[in-house]
Amino acid sequence: MSDFDLAPELIYLNHAAVAPWPTRTVAAVARFARENGRLGARHYPRWLETEQRLRERLARLINAPGADDIALLKSTSEGLSLVARGLSWRAGDNIVSIAQEFPSNRIVWESLAGLGVELRLLDLAASSDPEGDLLALCDTHTRLLAVSSVQYASGLRLDLPRLGEDSRRHDRLFCVDAIQQLGALRFDVQANLADFVVADGHKWMLGAEGLALFYCRAELREQLALNQFGWHMVEQAGDFERREWTPAASARRFECGSPNMLGIHALEASLELLERQGGEAIERAILEHTDFLMEEIQRHGAVPISSREPARRSGILTFQVPGQDPQALYQRLMQAGVVCAFRGGGIRFSPHFYNTQEELVRALQLLRELP
Numbered sequence: 001m002s003d004f005d006l007a008p009e010l011i012y013l014n015h016a017a018v019a020p021w022p023t024r025t026v027a028a029v030a031r032f033a034r035e036n037g038r039l040g041a042r043h044y045p046r047w048l049e050t051e052q053r054l055r056e057r058l059a060r061l062i063n064a065p066g067a068d069d070i071a072l073l074k075s076t077s078e079g080l081s082l083v084a085r086g087l088s089w090r091a092g093d094n095i096v097s098i099a100q101e102f103p104s105n106r107i108v109w110e111s112l113a114g115l116g117v118e119l120r121l122l123d124l125a126a127s128s129d130p131e132g133d134l135l136a137l138c139d140t141h142t143r144l145l146a147v148s149s150v151q152y153a154s155g156l157r158l159d160l161p162r163l164g165e166d167s168r169r170h171d172r173l174f175c176v177d178a179i180q181q182l183g184a185l186r187f188d189v190q191a192n193l194a195d196f197v198v199a200d201g202h203k204w205m206l207g208a209e210g211l212a213l214f215y216c217r218a219e220l221r222e223q224l225a226l227n228q229f230g231w232h233m234v235e236q237a238g239d240f241e242r243r244e245w246t247p248a249a250s251a252r253r254f255e256c257g258s259p260n261m262l263g264i265h266a267l268e269a270s271l272e273l274l275e276r277q278g279g280e281a282i283e284r285a286i287l288e289h290t291d292f293l294m295e296e297i298q299r300h301g302a303v304p305i306s307s308r309e310p311a312r313r314s315g316i317l318t319f320q321v322p323g324q325d326p327q328a329l330y331q332r333l334m335q336a337g338v339v340c341a342f343r344g345g346g347i348r349f350s351p352h353f354y355n356t357q358e359e360l361v362r363a364l365q366l367l368r369e370l371p
Contacts, residue, residue, distance in 0.1 A: 155316025
């Protein structure tokens with residue numbers, strides 16, 4: 001069985017938005033639906049085994065110390081909100097971030113303005129050293145540095161260890177939105193010294209929308225005040241008659257209600273495929289794709305918005321074609337079967353490991369031939 005069963009007329013270059021499911025994921029969801037339809041929750045203990053396997057896979061994916069460090073939330077926004085509304089802020093505190101962040105990683109911090117928390121934003125367009133300029137915005141009142149490891153519009157990849165080391169040295173918290181990295185480029189939460197990591201599973205991890213990873217460094221779990229409560233977040237989650245309760249010692253303390261079992265079965269199947277392929281091989285294939293696209297679009301006169309520096313590359317390549325309205329060009333590419341995105345003022349291609357060079361060549365040919 002092929003790993004993917006995409007319609008043959010499509011060239012899918014939009015994994016930075018919403019990814020297609022692998023065939024094994026489609027099969028896993030279908031099995032789960034059939035079982036639920038015929039037997040209901042008769043085999044719920046098996047579902048819990050799948051949930052535990054998923055936590056373990058996610059812990060391996062980011063090199064977390066263990067599965068207890070992983071919470072399963074509904075979205076990146078929910079995870080970022082846990083941090084924003086869980087920390088105890090003081091008037092005069094500030095947060096440092098990037099002006100070009102996806103709205104989820106901006107609005108959540110802006111919402112703290114009423115508490116007297118300042119949001120300091122770096123304009124990447126005016127920076128030749130993003131890490132140095134981010135750190136220059138920090139001072140003794142900076143409580144949190146919050147960035148995406150890969151920028152959603154340009155694909156710019158940050159030097160996370162540099163940011164993490166400086167943050168740890170100055171007793172500053174470090175929050176990473178890794179949605180544009182996990183499943184594409186290898187990630188090491190311990191080497192990056194990240195305190196919080198958040199990422200929904202429906203992009204490079206090839207899962208379903210509505211299920212996200214949330215990592216919180218164990219030493220910080222009790223520092224995040226809980227604002228959501230329910231049966232699932234307590235230490236004795238299965239003891240429904242118990243009157244006394246305490247939050248779970250693990251990251252499950254951040255999961256207030258019933259788990260998204262459908263999404264869990266989908267993401268667990270997708271991560272099994274990614275593990276089988278191997279993180280190093282996936283990263284190498286994706287970077288080879290974007291390197292090839294970078295070289296070819298420039299050879300044919302297009303202008304990359306994404307960085308030309310190899311160390312800044314990711315699975316995202318965004319570009320403009322001189323003389324062409326990028327939004328209109330995007331619409332024509334979509335009509336021609338090249339599934340891509342209009343982001344950051346240009347066309348965004350985001351291929352995954354399974355895309356072939358023949359597909360990339362065909363997409364570039366259509367790009368040149370479209371009226």
